[in-house]
Amino acid sequence: MQVNETLAEGLRHEFQVSIPAAEIAAKADERLVDLKDKVKINGFRPGKVPVSHLKKLYGRSLMVETIEDTIRDTNMQIVNDRGFKLAGNPKVTMPSEEKEIEDILAGKSDLSYSVAIEVVPPIELADFKSFTIEKPVVDVSDADVDEAIKRIADQNRTYSNRTEGAKAENGDRVTISFKGTIDGEPFEGGSSEDILVVLGSNALIPGFEEQLVGAGVGETRTVKASFPQNYADSELAGKDAEFETTVSLIEAPEDIKIDDEFAKLLGLQELDQLKQVVREQLSAEFARAMRQHVKRALFDRLDETHKFDAPPTLVEEEFEQVWQSITAEMEKEKKTFADENTTEEEARAEYRRIADRRVRLSLVLSEIGEKNKITVADDEINRALISRARQTPGREKEIWDYYQKNPQALAQIRAPLFENKVVDYILELATITEKSVTREDLFKEHEAHSTEI
Numbered sequence: 490m491q492v493n494e495t496l497a498e499g500l501r502h503e504f505q506v507s508i509p510a511a512e513i514a515a516k517a518d519e520r521l522v523d524l525k526d527k528v529k530i531n532g533f534r535p536g537k538v539p540v541s542h543l544k545k546l547y548g549r550s551l552m553v554e555t556i557e558d559t560i561r562d563t564n565m566q567i568v569n570d571r572g573f574k575l576a577g578n579p580k581v582t583m584p585s586e587e588k589e590i591e592d593i594l595a596g597k598s599d600l601s602y603s604v605a606i607e608v609v610p611p612i613e614l615a616d617f618k619s620f621t622i623e624k625p626v627v628d629v630s631d632a633d634v635d636e637a638i639k640r641i642a643d644q645n646r647t648y649s650n651r652t653e654g655a656k657a658e659n660g661d662r663v664t665i666s667f668k669g670t671i672d673g674e675p676f677e678g679g680s681s682e683d684i685l686v687v688l689g690s691n692a693l694i695p696g697f698e699e700q701l702v703g704a705g706v707g708e709t710r711t712v713k714a715s716f717p718q719n720y721a722d723s724e725l726a727g728k729d730a731e732f733e734t735t736v737s738l739i740e741a742p743e744d745i746k747i748d749d750e751f752a753k754l755l756g757l758q759e760l761d762q763l764k765q766v767v768r769e770q771l772s773a774e775f776a777r778a779m780r781q782h783v784k785r786a787l788f789d790r791l792d793e794t795h796k797f798d799a800p801p802t803l804v805e806e807e808f809e810q811v812w813q814s815i816t817a818e819m820e821k822e823k824k825t826f827a828d829e830n831t832t833e834e835e836a837r838a839e840y841r842r843i844a845d846r847r848v849r850l851s852l853v854l855s856e857i858g859e860k861n862k863i864t865v866a867d868d869e870i871n872r873a874l875i876s877r878a879r880q881t882p883g884r885e886k887e888i889w890d891y892y893q894k895n896p897q898a899l900a901q902i903r904a905p906l907f908e909n910k911v912v913d914y915i916l917e918l919a920t921i922t923e924k925s926v927t928r929e930d931l932f933k934e935h936e937a938h939s940t941e942i
Contacts, residue, residue: 492567500576500608500800504567508559508600510593517555517596521547552594564604574609576800607800612856615794620919622786625779625926629771633928637767642747645754648740657704657739659689664738665701667712671730678722679730683737694720701736709735719822726823778931784912787919791853792846799848808844815840854911863914865906873902 490512496503521544530546564579582603584590592598648662657663663686669679688698696714704710712732720726745751752763815836819825826833857863878888892899 490563492563495603496605500610500798501605502573502608503603503605505603506563506567506601508563510596510599513552513555513559513593513600514596516559517548517552520551520555524551549594552596556593556600559600560602560604564606567604568606573606576607576609577802580605607802609800609852610797612795612797612853614853614857614860615791617915617918618920620787620790620915622783622790622916622919622921624783624786624921624923625931626923627775627779627926627928627931629768629775633771634764634767637771638747638763641755641767642745642751646745647743649743651739651741654705655739655741657688657701657736658741659702660687660742662687662740662742663701663704663736664740665734665736667732667734669730669732671725671728676725676730678725679732687742697732701734704736706736706739709733719824721821723823775928775931782931783916783921787912787915788850791850791915795849795853797849799845799852803848804841804845807848808841811840811844812837854908857914858907858911861914863907863910865903865910869906870899870903873906874899877902 490509491507493505494502495505524547528547560581564581567573568575568579582605584593584601589598593600651661664683665686666682666684667680669676671679686692686698686701688701691698694714694716697712700710700712700714712734713729714732715729716722716725716727718727747760749759752758752760755763757763757766826836829836831839874889874892877892878885881888892902
């Protein structure tokens with residue numbers, strides 16, 4: 490076997506490989522001999538089929554399999570001998586002439602091909618004990634608990650009929666029926682009967698609910714409103730419409746007393762127990778946000794301390810995924826780059842930077858995990874998969890089977906588990922400082938940097 494490196498440019502390497510026809514033929518013959526004791530052919534006793542006859546029947550397919558396996562094994566040997574770590578699958582280029590291919594399959598010519606590979610550069614890990622990471626700390630206050638319980642109360646609010654002759658007020662629940670038209674013509678989905686709307690809830694398109702304030706039972710009003718530019722139905726987005734709207738019922742919100750009786754309506758024993766449940770839920774919500782903040786700060790430090798050229802192919806693949814997601818969202822919301830105070834060229838440059846960062850961080854985390862023998866056990870993956878399946882009641886088995894049959898999908902379950910383990914490993918070595926912040930600042934900052942992680 491001859492292997493000649495024809496290109497060594499950055500992280501890209503190319504090799505020209507030549508394997509003698511006799512070596513390929515010997516491997517194919519070994520397969521035929523092995524097949525002799527396994528195959529069953531009418532007219533022959535088991536194990537007595539002549540190899541020459543097997544060659545006529547299976548010779549070509551076995552030669553194809555032998556060539557494929559030889560190429561795979563040779564490429565792996567090239568990588569291992571040079572201590573490379575692959576960034577992606579090798580790209581093999583075979584002879585293009587039909588006669589050349591036929592001669593190789595017939596064992597008349599040596600197997601010659603070229604292979605291009607892209608490798609991961611050596612990564613020198615930073616001293617994680619030198620890291621100082623700031624952790625925002627937010628305590629759940631009594632006011633936070635009271636506000637959350639008030640939201641629950643509003644969601645469970647009851648309503649009672651207003652007195653005869655009463656006019657609808659903001660906060661009232663009205664029962665309405667309407668028929669919508671655009672340029673005088675009805676449109677699909679533009680009519681509805683007996684729907685409940687709380688005035689001021691912004692459940693309907695902008696401007697609709699406000700025009701019903703002051704209406705009485707049995708009154709019909711022509712409501713003029715425009716569909717938002719980012720409306721889900723692109724056929725209606727941005728268009729002006731008129732709705733002939735009749736109010737059939739007006740109900741006033743009843744006061745809700747937040748006490749033990751209210752807690753019992755929610756299946757709890759008393760108000761103090763409700764407050765404890767809500768406090769625990771808020772604590773968990775805050776903890777998730779604080780964790781995300783710490784992870785982002787840690788990733789920023791990893792980004793600063795690990796500067797190297799990321800494999801271009803991996804960066805391009807990551808960029809394409811990000812870019813498709815961004816442009817699809819913009820198209821759905823009917824937005825342009827000008828609406829975002831940027832240009833397509835500037836946006837591409839920014840998201841390519843983000844893709845480069847993500848790839849480098851992924852490689853750094855992988856290197857940390859490999860060098861420190863950080864792994865994700867099968868039972869950890871199974872627990873996460875069970876949790877995912879339970880999110881779709883009634884389809885648990887379907888979800889389970891899907892992931893078990895799709896290694897790539899299962900890898901998406903494993904990836905965040907591995908990432909969190911590596912993050913925890915680094916944080917144990919780093920110095921963590923705490924800083925008290927407001928709830929608003931915590932979630933505002935988390936939202937602002939969500940794309941970077």
